[in-house]
Amino acid sequence: MPSFLDQPLLGNPVRNYLILVMVLLLVFSVKRYLSRGIAAIGFRLLKRWSPQIERKELAQLLIRPLEYFLLLLAFMLTIDHFRFPPELDVTIYNQLTLKRLTGILLEIAFCICVIWILLRFIDFIALILEKQAHLTPDMTDNQFVVFFRDFFKAIIFIMGAVVLIRVLFGPDLVNKLVTGLGIGAAALALAAKESIENLIGSFIIFFDKPFRVGDFVKVDAYQGTVEKIGLRSTRIRTLEKTFVTVPNKKMVDSILDNLSLRTQQRVAMHLELSTETPAGSLLKVLQGIQQLLGNNSNVLPGFTVNLHDFHKDTYLVQIIYNTYIIEGNQYAALRETINLGIIRLLEAEGVKLAKVTVG
Template sequence: MTNVLDQVILGNPIQNYFILAIVLLFVSMIKRYLSQWLANLLFKEVRKWAPDIDQHEFSHLLLRPLEYFFLLVAFMLTIDHLNFPPELNITVYNGFSLKGILSTLLELALTLSIIWIILRVIDFVSLMISKSADLLHDKTDNQFIVFFRDFFKAIVFIFGAIAFIRILFGAVLVNKIIAGLGIGAAALALAAKESIENLICSFIIFFDKPFRVGDTVKVDTYQGAVEKIGLRSTRIRTQDKTFVTVPNKKMVDSILDNISLRTQQRAVFRLEVAGDTAADNLLKVLQDFKALLKQHDKVADGFIVNLNDFTKDTYVIQVIYLTNVIEGVPFNQLKSEINLGFIKILENHGVKLSSTTVEIHEK
């Protein structure tokens, strides 16, 4: 049996292949437990900073990448003790040997697993911070976390791409790229001027907070609820339920009306009555209009009811009032209720309309 294990196949004794198989089998069997043990060990430390984090959430993020990482490291450490068969060290393409290609693939796989772990750590940190943000009931903080999660992931991808280039083409090309950035930085900045401006404006939005996720805003001709603030643009769900993407630079530079921050809503009502209406009846209408608004609990004090203008054919009555009702549907119901009250008052005093123009301005 010893002689059989000592036989050399492809430049290595058979027993070395058995050792490789046993190590991989062993690591495959314990990788879940080893990853769980390491995740639990890390969770004990993390729980001090985020007591609301569930252990299952933490383990779910890290278990899979840790398993592949341990298996890959065990494989690389084991095959390092094997001799690459000389008969397989052939030139595959343009001077690249099979040994070099396999070694490069292993380095790429290890780099990819490390990047995977780092991305999961970023996800976990954002989850940990979002748990604290949920306690404050602030949607902007949650969007702020999503923003920086994507930002740091983009940085990881950039460094990962540089690492891949170094593995595939060597450090010389990476050095040339870095050296070339000094020359091409101006051209790159000029080409990416709009993107850089939008990125800077996204930071301005998060720190200055002119609006938050969930706010209803109006910018230029677009009005709707803010659903997401991204690295380059802000997504708005319009009143027509369309999804509009507005560059962050426009959100910062344009005059933006944050409708959600208004404390009251203003309504302007203009009513034209017939020019042959008696002055006494007109005065009674104005008095009843005032009484109606004064008795209404949803109309703020300081309303205006007056004879705003008149011509040879009409008298123009103007009504301006403020209300604490902000939402669209309740506000429209309130207007309908008050308008019906005005119509009844006109009927009670026998006042006829020459023409009726109603203008509602919401500010």
Template sequence: MHHFWNSIVLGNSLESYIIVAATILFVIALKRVIARLIARLIFRFIRRMGSGLDKSAFLDLVVGPIGTFLVVFVSMSSIEKLHFPAELNFDIYEVKAKTIFQAIGIVIIIASFIWLLMRLVDFIALVLRRKARSDGSPRDVQMIVFIRDFLKAVLGIIGVLMILHSAFGVDVSTVVGGLGLAGAAIALAAKESIENLIASFVIFFDKPFKAGDMLNVNNISGTVEKIGLRSTRIRTLQKTFVTVPNKQMVDSIVDNLTLRTQRKGELRLQLSLSTPAGQLDAFIAGVRKILIKDKVENSTVFLNDISGNAFLVNVDYFTAPIALDEFNAIKQQVNLDILRLMEEMGHSIAGASTTISVTGMTPGPAAQSNNG
């Protein structure tokens, strides 16, 4: 029996294969339990940094990456204990198979580790965003999201450099130095991306708008849902999703509707020229009384012009920056009240009725036969 366990297959004993396989299967079977235990230990350390941290949110974010990193790390460490079979160490494009497998393992380990760090950044950002919301600081929430995305991008770049160095043996210092030589070419190729990145910093520090604001920009009207490193996402009034490069947002005229102090309603009336001056004056006074409402802060009603076809009466009124539905209800009520006033006073809109008369035409044969 002892001789059987020591049997050599592809350069390793059966006992070695079984130990490695059992270790990997054990970790896979218990990875979630072990990952949650490690996550709880990490959370216990993080909790000392502040109170009110959400343990369940932390576990949801990091248990998956910890489990993946654990399985990959233990699997690679266990497999490293085995001798790579000479029969399988063939060349692939002049590179040994063993080298390729080792590089793949290193890539997976580094990727899972960077993934874990990104999830930790997500959790820290989540905690800071909740704190900013509780303090009533929406602009701080916006800045936290921006910094979170920036840090994750930096971690991604670090991960790529680590993979190049550890898995492929590339001298990172040479790569960084080479960037200086190729800087002009890279800057030219990535000119638009760099401009958008700089524009994102301008938006965050100049603060012309924030997430949740309603804007008019480049014939687009909608609510800002997210400001990223490259672009701003806007949900339009038609419920479509528009992505606008940050450089365009900075270069364009942005009308921030959320920052307005009032909403404006307007009505342009064209009254018949047959309306006597006294009735016109009484009508304007009646409209002014209609606009004396709780929600209407100020208003203006006046005879703006006398054209060849009508008396032009302008009606302008302003409310507080209330919700659109509430404003539309007020607007409808004002319009209906003005219509009722016109009916009571017998006024009519100029050009409201048109009579078309056709003369000088001879009836056709069908009409003549009918008349006959």
């Protein structure tokens, strides 16, 4: 007489179900330790390239997907020894049976786990590169890390999508898609024209380096700090603190002014003085402005202060000077100091100001 363990249950002996439960319980209880062990092995292999990296950083990225992967792998290996119950192998839709649906769901779950692990591994490689980039003053390295991460993640997503299509619809559909891509490549390229142009633009930005993350740029009507350079677009934080997304194609094709690369700041002013101003007073004003600029340590030599032109009702005084790169409030304070000094000179000589133009 067969024992209880040999009794059939849904086409399989009870022993198989007990083995399945025991294996799953065992893997569930040790999955964290196994995941930590796998992560530790990977950490030892990668430690030589980045001594600054810590084991917990790799563990935080990989442990969760590895746990699900090990649990799913144990389930799939164990269930492979089961015979699908004939009474449950019913047709759900068209020619899709419950047995086939179960297999598809398991394959999809397995693919998702693998994709998840690969994405986390890319994040870890990007973390290593980011730590290396922080050791150098060049912001190009930081820009490369973002580009590397986004680019390879996009490749993983595309490959994962192809694999999932193959699992869901079979290899025939994938072959047809590949054949169709060869036939309809022109139509596909036309439909994805802007996306391809933006992708090419990101490569141009990366290799040509017209700007970097952290640079203050002006493109068309937008002016602000570059916060991120992606595969499709560049994000700029404007002076109004808004977040503008500009396609990379536009960043490449437009006239872009990288204000962070300027070596000096130029100020051009035109004072229109009344024609009632005596020549002696006008000369003293010009000499006073020259002395004012010359005594300021932030103003570079080579400034220009002269009587540029005169019109029917005004004398045109031209003031052009360059300063060192001074940002924010310090630059505003410098301009204020010079402007107040000019006003005091005009008041001291009794010269009336008709109009001021700042370029």
